[in-house]
Amino acid sequence: MKNFKAVGSRLLQLALVLWAVxxxxxxxxxxxxxxxxxxxxxxxxxxxxxxxxxxxxxxxKPLWHQYLIYLGNLLQGELGQSFRYREPVGQRIWILLPxxxxxxxxxxxxxxxxxxxxxAYLAWRRGSWVEQAAIPLVLxxxxxxxxxxxxxxLAIFSFSLGWLPAGGTRAPGNEYSGFLDLYTSRDFLxxxxxxxxxxxxxxxxxxxxxxxxNMLDVMKEDFVTMARIKGxxxxxxxxxxxxRNALLPVMTSFAIAVGYQLQGNVVVESVFSWPGxxxxxxxxxxxxxYPLAQGAFLMxxxxxxxxxxxxxxxxxxxxxxISHA
Amino acid sequence: MKSLLRIAFAAFVVTAIALPAxxxxxxxxxxxxxxxxxxxxxxxxxxxxxxxxxxxxxxDVEVRAIPWEQMSDEVWYKRDQWDSTAWQxxxxxxxxxxxxxxxxxxxxxxxxxxxxxxxxxNKDYDATAEAQRGEIDPAKRKALVFKAQEILSKxxxxxxxxxxxxxxxxxxxVWKPESVVNQxxxxxxxxxxxxxxxxxxxxxxxxxxxxxxxxxxxPLYISGSVDSWITELVxxxxxxVGPDGLPKAWAAESFTWKDGTTVDVKLKSGMKWHxxxxxxxxxxxxxxxxxxxxxxxxYKPFATNIDSITTNGDAITFKLKKPAxxxxxxxxxxxxxxxxxxxxPILKDLAAKPETAESYQEQMxxxxxxxxxxxxxKNESVTxxxxxxHFAAPKVDRWILRIVPNxxxxxxxxxxxxxNFMGEFTGDPQVLIDAAKKDGDxxxxxxxxxxxxxxxxxxxxxxxxxxxxxxALSEAVDRQLIVKAAYKSFAVGSNSIVSPALEFWHDxxxxxxxxxxxxxxxxxxxxxxxTLEGGKLRYPGDTKETIAAK
Numbered sequence: 001m002k003n004f005k006a007v008g009s010r011l012l013q014l015a016l017v018l019w020a021v022x023x024x025x026x027x028x029x030x031x032x033x034x035x036x037x038x039x040x041x042x043x044x045x046x047x048x049x050x051x052x053x054x055x056x057x058x059x060x061k062p063l064w065h066q067y068l069i070y071l072g073n074l075l076q077g078e079l080g081q082s083f084r085y086r087e088p089v090g091q092r093i094w095i096l097l098p099x100x101x102x103x104x105x106x107x108x109x110x111x112x113x114x115x116x117x118x119x120a121y122l123a124w125r126r127g128s129w130v131e132q133a134a135i136p137l138v139l140x141x142x143x144x145x146x147x148x149x150x151x152x153x154l155a156i157f158s159f160s161l162g163w164l165p166a167g168g169t170r171a172p173g174n175e176y177s178g179f180l181d182l183y184t185s186r187d188f189l190x191x192x193x194x195x196x197x198x199x200x201x202x203x204x205x206x207x208x209x210x211x212x213x214n215m216l217d218v219m220k221e222d223f224v225t226m227a228r229i230k231g232x233x234x235x236x237x238x239x240x241x242x243x244r245n246a247l248l249p250v251m252t253s254f255a256i257a258v259g260y261q262l263q264g265n266v267v268v269e270s271v272f273s274w275p276g277x278x279x280x281x282x283x284x285x286x287x288x289x290y291p292l293a294q295g296a297f298l299m300x301x302x303x304x305x306x307x308x309x310x311x312x313x314x315x316x317x318x319x320x321x322i323s324h325a
Numbered sequence: 326m327k328s329l330l331r332i333a334f335a336a337f338v339v340t341a342i343a344l345p346a347x348x349x350x351x352x353x354x355x356x357x358x359x360x361x362x363x364x365x366x367x368x369x370x371x372x373x374x375x376x377x378x379x380x381x382x383x384x385d386v387e388v389r390a391i392p393w394e395q396m397s398d399e400v401w402y403k404r405d406q407w408d409s410t411a412w413q414x415x416x417x418x419x420x421x422x423x424x425x426x427x428x429x430x431x432x433x434x435x436x437x438x439x440x441x442x443x444x445x446x447n448k449d450y451d452a453t454a455e456a457q458r459g460e461i462d463p464a465k466r467k468a469l470v471f472k473a474q475e476i477l478s479k480x481x482x483x484x485x486x487x488x489x490x491x492x493x494x495x496x497x498x499v500w501k502p503e504s505v506v507n508q509x510x511x512x513x514x515x516x517x518x519x520x521x522x523x524x525x526x527x528x529x530x531x532x533x534x535x536x537x538x539x540x541x542x543x544p545l546y547i548s549g550s551v552d553s554w555i556t557e558l559v560x561x562x563x564x565x566v567g568p569d570g571l572p573k574a575w576a577a578e579s580f581t582w583k584d585g586t587t588v589d590v591k592l593k594s595g596m597k598w599h600x601x602x603x604x605x606x607x608x609x610x611x612x613x614x615x616x617x618x619x620x621x622x623x624y625k626p627f628a629t630n631i632d633s634i635t636t637n638g639d640a641i642t643f644k645l646k647k648p649a650x651x652x653x654x655x656x657x658x659x660x661x662x663x664x665x666x667x668x669x670p671i672l673k674d675l676a677a678k679p680e681t682a683e684s685y686q687e688q689m690x691x692x693x694x695x696x697x698x699x700x701x702x703k704n705e706s707v708t709x710x711x712x713x714x715h716f717a718a719p720k721v722d723r724w725i726l727r728i729v730p731n732x733x734x735x736x737x738x739x740x741x742x743x744x745n746f747m748g749e750f751t752g753d754p755q756v757l758i759d760a761a762k763k764d765g766d767x768x769x770x771x772x773x774x775x776x777x778x779x780x781x782x783x784x785x786x787x788x789x790x791x792x793x794x795x796x797a798l799s800e801a802v803d804r805q806l807i808v809k810a811a812y813k814s815f816a817v818g819s820n821s822i823v824s825p826a827l828e829f830w831h832d833x834x835x836x837x838x839x840x841x842x843x844x845x846x847x848x849x850x851x852x853x854x855x856t857l858e859g860g861k862l863r864y865p866g867d868t869k870e871t872i873a874a875k
Contacts, residue, residue, distance in 0.1 A: 034394035041397050043414075043429035044626040047438040052622055056679060085540050086548075086684040095703050151733060159737040166738050168705050172532050172725045175700050175708070270730045275704035279730065283538065288394055 010312065014305060021301045025294045026070055029285070030063065036083045036288040057083055070294075079298070080291035084284070089295035093277065097299060098179055099169060100276035103268070104261045106192065107199035112254055115204040119211025119250075120243050124234075126216065142205035146264065150198045150271035157194060164194050167273030195272040199265070203257060207250050214246035221245075248319055255311030259304030348856050349864030352788055353872060354385040357780065358399065358410035361390040368411050368778065370811035371486055375780065378801040381843055382850065383862035400442055405785045412483075414822070415550065416491070416510050416775035419659050421570035423830045424651030426822050427473050428454045431482060444784040445482035459648035461582055463829075466650050471832040474821045478835040480792045484780040484799040486807050487816035488824045490771040492754040494739060494747040494761060497768045499528045504720075505768075508568045510775030510826030514748045516557045517568050520695055520719050529722040533748040534729040534738065538704050542690050544661035545621035545668075546683040551726075554748070558709060558724065559599075560661035560692035563590055563609065564653055570775075570827050572653045576604070576662055576693070578639075585648035586632075590641045590657070593716060598664045599697045606636040611665040613643075613656075620672050620682040627656045667691055695719050704728055740764050754815045773817055775824040786872055788864060793853035800839075801846035 036057060037050060054060045058069060073080060079089035122131050141149075158166040165171065169182065169191050176182035218224060219242055227237045266278030277296055284292035359365070359372035369390060376386040391399075400410050420426060428435075432454050435441040453476060457469035477483070491512035495505060501524070506517035514533070522531065540548040544560045547553070564580065567573035574580055578591040596604035613634055616624040630652065633644045645652060667687075675682055690698045695717050696709035709724040727744060729735040732752035738744045740760065750757050754771065761767035782789040782798070789795060804818030820839040823831045854865025864870065 033398065034392070035398035035402065038394045038397040038401070041401055041440075043425050043440040044623075045440070046626060049622045049625075050438070052681075056681070081680075081684065086546070086680075087686060092703070154734060154737060159741050162741060166741065166743055167729055167734055168727060170702070170705075172706060172727055172743070173530060173708050173723055271734060273705070273727070273729045273731070273734065275702065275728070280538075280704065286392070286394060 007313075010309060014309065017305060018301075021305075022071070022074060022294075022298065023067075025297050025301075026067055029288065029290045029293050030066075032285075032288075034288040036290065039084065039287055079295040082284075082292040083289045084287050084292065085289075089291050092280070092292065093295055093299050096275060096277045096280055098183075099274060100262060100265055100269075100278060101303075102183065103192065103195055103199065103274060103276060104258060104265060107196040108203060108254065108257055108261060110196065110200040111203035112207045112250070112257075114200070115207030116211050116243075116247065116250060118204075119208040120215050120238065120246070122208070123212045123215030123219065123246075124238060138205050138208055141201050142209075144202070146198065146202050146267045147271060149202060150195070150268055153194050153198050154271065165191050166194075167191075169275060195268050195274050198272075199261065199268055203261065206253060206257065210250050210253055211246060214249055215242055218242045218246045248315065251314060251318065252311050255307040255314075258307045259300070262300045262303060348858060349866055349868035350870040351858070351861045351863050352384060353870050354387055355379075355408045356387045356389050358396050358407060359388055359390050360393050360396060360411065364392075367489070367811045367816075368413070371778065371807050372411050372780075374806060374810060375484075375802050378803075378843070379798060382797065382801055382846060383857045383860055385861075400781075404442055404444065405783070407783055408786060408789065409780050409782050411778070412781050413778045414776050416824070416826075417550070417553075418508070418511060418515070418566035419655050420775055421510060421566045421827060422572075422651040422654035423470050423823050423827065424458055424649075425655060427470065428458060430822065431477065443482050443781045445480070446784070447476065447480060450476045450480070458650060459585065461585055461648065461650050467830065470823065470830050474823060474832040474835050477822065478820055478839060479796075481795040481799045482782065482784060483822070484782065484795070484802070485819040485821060486778045486780065486804065487812055488777050488819050488826070489774050489812060489816045490754070491774045492750060492757060492769060492771045492815060494750070494757055494767050494769040496739065496742065496745040496766055497525070498766045499525060499742075499745040500531075501525045502768050505770070506568050507770060507772055509570045509828070510773070510824055512772040512774070513770045514554075514746070515568075516554075516565065519554075519558060519721070519724060520717055523720045528745065530725055531721045531723070531746055532725045532727060532744045533746040534727050534735045534744045535749050536728070536730050536732070536735070536751055537749075538728055539701070539707055539726070541683070541686055542698065542701065542707070543683065543686060544663045544690070544692065545615060545624060545681075545685075547623040548683075551749075555707060555709070555726070556661060557694075558696040559690055559694045559698055560663065561596070561604075561694045562658055562661060563592075564658040566654060566658050571829070572658050575658075576609075577657070580653060580657065583642075586645040588643045588645070588652065588657070590643065592639050592641060594639060596693050596716070597714060598693050599691045599712065600664070600667075602664065602666060604662065604664075604693050606639060606641050608665045609641055609662055610634045610636055611669065612662045613660055615663060615668060615672060615682075616660050618672065620675050622681060623683070624660060627659045630656070662693060664691055664693075696724055699723070736760055739767065753813070755813055771815060773824065773826045775826045777819055777822065777824060778816075779819075787868070787870075791853065793849055794855070797846040797849040797853070797855075800841050800849055801843060803841045 037053065040053065058066055082089050082092060085092060122134055125131050154166055157164045170187050174187055182188050224237060224242055227241045265276055266282050269276040269279040281293065281296040284296060357372050357376060359369050362369040372388050376388050379386045396410065399407055429440045431441055431445050431450060433446045433451050436444050436446060450473065453469055453473045457466050457473060460466040460469055493512050493514045500522050504521055504523040505513050506515065506521055507513050508515040508517055535551040537549065537551050539552055541552060542555050544556055561576040563575060563577040564572045565575040576593055576596060578593045580588060580590045583589055592606050592609060598604060613628055613631060615621060616628040630645050630647060630649050631643055632646045635642045671685060672682060675685065695712050695715040696719065697712050699708040699710045701707045705728055707726045711719045711722055729738060732750060736757065739747050758769050761769045782795050784790050808814060808816045808818050817825065820836045821832055825831045856863045
């Protein structure tokens, strides 16, 4: 019962957060300098055309009226029509979001599995030459700009060695009947490899360092000493006792990283010509395509909010000491 | 304290007397708008160089770098609030006829809310622009187009800077270099190349890049320049602008001016839509009616001059409201031919809705053009297949466009063979040329563009309302400096909106006779009554500054 109440209040909070996000998004793009009409300026652009467009985009109405229409549409699940593409925003996001999610999750899962294992290992081997060599290396990968790392990966694996394709999700001219057909093809996986590896290299530093420092803390705890005194094997002490406890903050950081990555993807999506939401978002903002920019940001905000909720709930489940009451 | 005040007063009186009574106010700080260095390096550098030269004339100049979205908003919608701005005009096949630029950029009727955002008003020019529009005799029209260029050179409503060179590349192990067509004013990336290019070996797919996403594949929507590469291939037009920049019969067997307002067109026989149905004169009539019908607002300006269209067998007669020499280029070579059996029900349905045909994306676009639509992976690629039944059937099997936002990645892909035609390179052209030298398989071709870069002066605001002042600012800048320093020689200097690429219409004398240099500019200013006091330029006569510097 207590739990239900906790979840209920979380959901209420969530609704409030969503409303705030939606309102900020609405105002932000409209208050920014720029004008959606800028894209149409041409020697043959007439006043009549301009007025027709303003009416079609709903920009001829006062701001409060536009806001009410926007909220009303959102409640019905309508994200509006993109100014640039003249197609429903929902349809466009539906095509691009899966590409972004696949790239994000595949790279983060690789980064976190590697980071957690390597972090635990380095904590265990504290003071050894392995640790002394590895830590500066990890810090270097953290400090490398994604853009530069992406270009280096391209130059080596694609342009010099020719092992992997340089961009897109498929070889030019290949056709697939649907998402599943595409995502399970070898063609797609080959195209995913470089961008995902770039993001994974860029992201593994955080879980690795976090895991390592948590492990070092946990290993000083009494219960670990106790376990050692009991004569348990190093492996059991490390994995069953120390690592399990050190893992908790890393899980939270994963949830946050997903949100962070969704926005950060834009650089990698540009370098590897990946048709994702990040690139579209930047285009939409630059072109003052309000509905598309709002929709794309909202989608990312939803994923972030959802991942945070998940982290909260998971935390309570993984660590019974934490309660939401 | 009192003595100090007295000295100050005395000094004031002395200066007031010492100054010539006829000196006007010092000219306020003037601003030039430019896009930022990050995205538009050449433009930004040009503006910096120009500001430097203007400062030497005794002007206080501020360069404001703002993104295009903001800049266009200010220039277009706040027409009396800016001083001068960098601007550009891009080349398009239909601009091979000078009418669009001569009329829309400078005619007084477009000053309020059209493209004459500079606010240039000149009755003599208006009359010349109108006369060339109505003159069908090429030689007479040419004289009028030359006259327009001469008036513009004298008045300098724009300070013309350069015609940049368009630089493209292709893999010559895949495509025979002699089959690549260099369209004047456009470059080698053009419809004629896509139609005529011949495979040198086994590879028969033309794979080309662009950095911009495709917005729509729609014959009734002018959605973007890259989008138009596709519409030009999937849909036919009655005429096409030829590689020499002059209109050429295409879906039309022939076209003839019967008189100043009547054009007779004969449709080629045996043409078919991609769904197998025949192309009829009725389809042609429908296409032009659709363009003016209200569902295709962007095509409307190209067809509003049509009074009536009548068909008789294969013959189609266009009757115009007013004589318009550019009609064959700007309308007959612009409006896409669309199948009536597909679009009639769609347009009927749209008529009752607020949105126009611009929002209607066909799942399977159907045209009659040399390529058929195959597939479109959004933000990634578009694939077209050769229409082997077309009267100008292409020699390639497929035409594949890949969206590659990053210029370095695009160059890498060209070298590794993932693309074999560089349709757009946003980086430094010299990098492309160096890469081609190193690679050996690539051929790079640079062509003088019909587009141009310029500084527009806001003629609504003093001192830019004075032609002498504008002329002096323009004379102050050596165009070769801009060409070399900002464009790294990938451009030619300009003093006319008609590019030298359009040989027939270009008035070479206005470019050759335009002398530049600080001394020339200083003399123009002096002759017009501007004075220099303590290094600051002042208005002539007793003109007061009426605008507060920003």
